[in-house]
Amino acid sequence: MTVPPLDAEIASGLRLRTLTPDDASLLVEATATEPGRAVWGPYPVGPYTPAEAREALQAWTGDQTSFALLDDTRLLAAFGLMREADDIAELAYWVPPPHRRHGYATRGLRFLAEWSLSAGGLRRVWLEIEPANTASRSVADGAGFRYERRIRDHCRNPETGAPHDCLIYAKP
Numbered sequence: 123m124t125v126p127p128l129d130a131e132i133a134s135g136l137r138l139r140t141l142t143p144d145d146a147s148l149l150v151e152a153t154a155t156e157p158g159r160a161v162w163g164p165y166p167v168g169p170y171t172p173a174e175a176r177e178a179l180q181a182w183t184g185d186q187t188s189f190a191l192l193d194d195t196r197l198l199a200a201f202g203l204m205r206e207a208d209d210i211a212e213l214a215y216w217v218p219p220p221h222r223r224h225g226y227a228t229r230g231l232r233f234l235a236e237w238s239l240s241a242g243g244l245r246r247v248w249l250e251i252e253p254a255n256t257a258s259r260s261v262a263d264g265a266g267f268r269y270e271r272r273i274r275d276h277c278r279n280p281e282t283g284a285p286h287d288c289l290i291y292a293k294p
């Protein structure tokens with residue numbers, strides 16, 4: 123079962139929709155000011171080239187789907203949905219640096235989680251958050267996720283591969 127496409131106006135002027143490889147230029151613009159690692163796979167530290175953006179979006183197919191919160195022209199927040207079985211999935215999020223602290227991650231995550239559990243056909247969604255990532259923990263709380271537990275050495279640093287603890291938040 124694949125997750126159906128999403129395209130919804132979640133507030134006036136704010137649209138949340140599934141991303142496709144044709145959205146590469148949005149991703150290039152969105153990553154242009156990112157000094158750290160963005161959410162799409164092994165790519166990259168810093169901005170994506172058009173080819174990297176297209177390749178990254180192409181990799182988000184099948185069990186993995188990416189979504190964007192958009193205004194008329196810009197990507198304001200990006201979300202990933204990674205299915206681990208037919209009816210359960212991990213969600214992840216990233217906001218381009220210039221658009222942080224405007225509530226975009228929280229609003230988009232709240233909508234995406236509720237949609238995943240209804241139209242998306244999932245029965246459980248969860249987040250895996252580094253304990254030190256206070257911004258991400260606030261997003262989880264604000265989007266109505268429930269803190270479940272801390273798992274020792276469950277996550278890996280994407281650059282070094284070193285294991286670290288993870289906090290699990292879930293819905294319902």
Ligand SMILES: CC(C)(COP(=O)(O)OP(=O)(O)OC[C@H]1O[C@@H](n2cnc3c(N)ncnc32)[C@H](O)[C@@H]1OP(=O)(O)O)[C@@H](O)C(=O)NCCC(=O)NCCS
Pocket residue numbers: 199214215216217218221222223224225226227228229250251252255256257258260261264
């Ligand atoms: C984490 C991240 C997605 C937050 O996005 P955002 O759109 O700025 O978040 P919001 O504006 O919805 O803010 C949500 C809450 O986090 C708080 N917050 C946001 N950035 C913060 C920061 N740098 N330090 C402390 N608190 C922060 C906000 O004040 C808000 O708190 P409130 O609900 O109590 O008012 C963004 O900083 C980011 O992309 N970081 C890099 C990638 C990442 O860490 N992804 C999550 C992996 S689990």
